[in-house]
Amino acid sequence: NLECHNLAVPGASNVKILDMILNFQFEPNDLIIVQWTFSERDLIFLDECQSKVIDIHNKESIPYYELHPDYDLKFRSWLHINHAYSYLKNKNLRFYFSFNSVVFEFLKNRPSWTSEISFIDRTIYSFNMEDKFPLADDRMHPGIKCHDVFAEYFVKEILSN
Numbered sequence: 793n794l795e796c797h798n799l800a801v802p803g804a805s806n807v808k809i810l811d812m813i814l815n816f817q818f819e820p821n822d823l824i825i826v827q828w829t830f831s832e833r834d835l836i837f838l839d840e841c842q843s844k845v846i847d848i849h850n851k852e853s854i855p856y857y858e859l860h861p862d863y864d865l866k867f868r869s870w871l872h873i874n875h876a877y878s879y880l881k882n883k884n885l886r887f888y889f890s891f892n893s894v895v896f897e898f899l900k901n902r903p904s905w906t907s908e909i910s911f912i913d914r915t916i917y918s919f920n921m922e923d924k925f926p927l928a929d930d931r932m933h934p935g936i937k938c939h940d941v942f943a944e945y946f947v948k949e950i951l952s953n
Contacts, residue, residue: 794823803845805833810872814879824880824887825946831869831898834860870903877909888950893917912949916942 799812806828818824834846834856846853860868873889880887890912891898899911916934919925925938934942 800827803833803847804829805835805845806831806869806872807835808843810876811835813876818883818885820884822885823950824885825890826876826887827890827892828869828873829892830895831862831865832857834865834868866898866901867903869898870906873909874906877906888912888946890946891915912946914942914945919945 797816799816801808801812804812809826809828813824813826832848836844836846836856838844846856848857877889889909893915895915916938919942920927920934920938925941926935927933928935
């Protein structure tokens with residue numbers, strides 16, 4: 793019985809997700825669900841109104857990735873996740889974190905200062921690993937049925953806490 797505000801942006805980076813969290817006007821009774829993404833996605837703020845998406849699949853971004861090795865990108869993602877966690881916790885808001893894909897390596901090598909941050913233990917891709925559901929029209933992402941099943945799982949997780 794809550795109003796839903798879906799702020800998802802296709803291809804968003806973790807810094808974009810953090811920026812949206814910091815700039816959203818939360819209400820005291822809000823329930824916040826954050827689905828973090830790949831550390832390889834990034835965003836550069838050009839000024840207060842403009843930003844540039846850094847995408848590993850874009851040739852323009854190659855110099856950026858030469859300067860930012862995989863460890864740096866993962867560490868920066870942990871900074872964004874930790875900042876969001878501290879911000880939401882400080883506001884006494886109810887929130888849940890998850891990932892958009894299987895990120896065992898990312899979680900296994902987490903900095904010690906992130907130990908109190910918890911995540912829902914399954915991802916949307918873990919429901920589609922057995923090819924049980926049709927893919928979306930782009931043939932790369934989970935389709936509607938998989939999203940429905942994942943949402944049901946997520947609700948059960950929230951209600952059990």
